[in-house]
Structures are given as C-alpha cells and as structure tokens.
Amino acid sequence: xxxxxxxxxxxxxxxxxxxxxxxxxxxxxxxxxxxxxxxxxxxxxxxxxxxxxxxxxxxxxxxxxx
Amino acid sequence: xxxxxxxxxxxxxxxxxxxxxxxxxxxxxxxxxxxxxxxxxxxxxxxxxxxxxxxxxxxxxxxxxxxxxxxxxxxxxxxxxxxxxxxxxx
Numbered sequence: 001x002x003x004x005x006x007x008x009x010x011x012x013x014x015x016x017x018x019x020x021x022x023x024x025x026x027x028x029x030x031x032x033x034x035x036x037x038x039x040x041x042x043x044x045x046x047x048x049x050x051x052x053x054x055x056x057x058x059x060x061x062x063x064x065x066x
Numbered sequence: 067x068x069x070x071x072x073x074x075x076x077x078x079x080x081x082x083x084x085x086x087x088x089x090x091x092x093x094x095x096x097x098x099x100x101x102x103x104x105x106x107x108x109x110x111x112x113x114x115x116x117x118x119x120x121x122x123x124x125x126x127x128x129x130x131x132x133x134x135x136x137x138x139x140x141x142x143x144x145x146x147x148x149x150x151x152x153x154x155x156x
Contacts, residue, residue, distance in 0.1 A: 004127040004134070007103035007141040010085065012148050015094045 070113040071142050074152045079107065088150060097148055102127065103141060110151060116142070 078089040086104030088097040099107055105126065106119055114122075116138055123129055123138075145151035 001128040002101075002126060004123070004129045005100060005102050006133075006137045007106055008100045009103065009141070009144045009148065010098040010100055012095060012097045015089075015096055017094075 068115050068117075069153050070115045071110060071119075071146075071151050071153045072113040073107075073110050074150060077150065090150065093149060095148070097150060106138070106141065107145075110145075113154060 075092075078091070080087045080089075081104060084101045086099040086101075086107055088099070088107070089095075090097070102123075105123065109119060109122055116135065119138060120129075120134060123134065142151060142153075146153065
C-alpha cells in the first residue's frame with residue numbers, strides 16, 4: 001500500500017516554442033513578417049558581420065525583408 | 067444520474083520521479099500532477115465515476131478516512147478547467 005497524498009495539479013502552463021528568431025542569436029530580423037512565437041519581433045540587433053562562404057553561396061535570397 | 071469523468075482526448079503522458087507530466091500538443095500546454103493525481107489520471111483513460119475512482123484508490127493507497135472524496139472532486143474540477151478532462155452523464 002502506498003501512502004496517500006492529496007491529488008494535486010502541480011503546474012499548468014503554456015509551452016513556449018523557440019524559433020530561428022530566438023535561437024539564431026545575432027542573425028535575426030528585427031521586423032520579420034511572421035506570426036510565430038506570438039508575432040514577437042527579434043529583440044536583439046541584427047548580425048552585421050561577415051558570413052560564412054565568402055559570398056559565393058546562396059546569397060541574394062528571396063526574403064521579404066523589412 | 068452518475069457523473070463520469072474521462073480524458074477529453076488522448077494525451078502524451080510521462081511518469082518520472084513521482085510526477086506525471088501531460089503534454090497537450092493542441093493547446094500547447096504542459097501540466098504536472100503529483101503521484102496520487104497521476105494515479106487518478108491513469109484511470110481516467112476510461113470513463114470513471116468519483117465512486118469508482120475512490121474505490122480503486124483504496125485498493126492501492128492507504129487512505130485516511132475523511133477528506134479524500136472532497137479532494138478528488140476538487141482535483142477533477144481542476145483538470146476540467148485545464149481542459150484535460152470532461153464529464154459525461156450516464
């Protein structure tokens with residue numbers, strides 16, 4: 001026999017998902033058009049330094065920009 | 067009329083270290099229950115009345131006389147408010 005304890009809901013909370021805007025720190029768009037994560041814009045300054053690949057990669061993307 | 071309670075749908079549930087964690091992938095919530103709450107939750111895969119839940123509790127736990135019924139009803143109400151359990155009239 002186990003010892004009885006009052007049955008309880010210890011915690012009930014929403015899940016917060018992380019997106020590319022939150023984990024790709026420094027590379028995010030300050031005003032992206034998406035609605036993910038509650039539509040919150042990336043809070044940190046965008047990355048302005050050099051990127052990998054020396055410019056011969058897949059640059060000139062088709063993003064919607066700001 | 068007997069009110070019976072049942073999980074409102076099939077949820078992913080993890081039991082670890084005395085706690086039960088329920089993931090609602092539609093409502094994007096996570097809910098934690100203590101050990102006794104998890105015992106009730108495991109039974110609620112099938113419709114159960116409060117009397118049936120208390121009877122099964124008594125066969126697994128040493129339950130002191132008194133407040134178990136009231137505590138169960140409060141717990142069930144909390145689960146209903148969380149959207150995890152619904153009741154049906156039989």
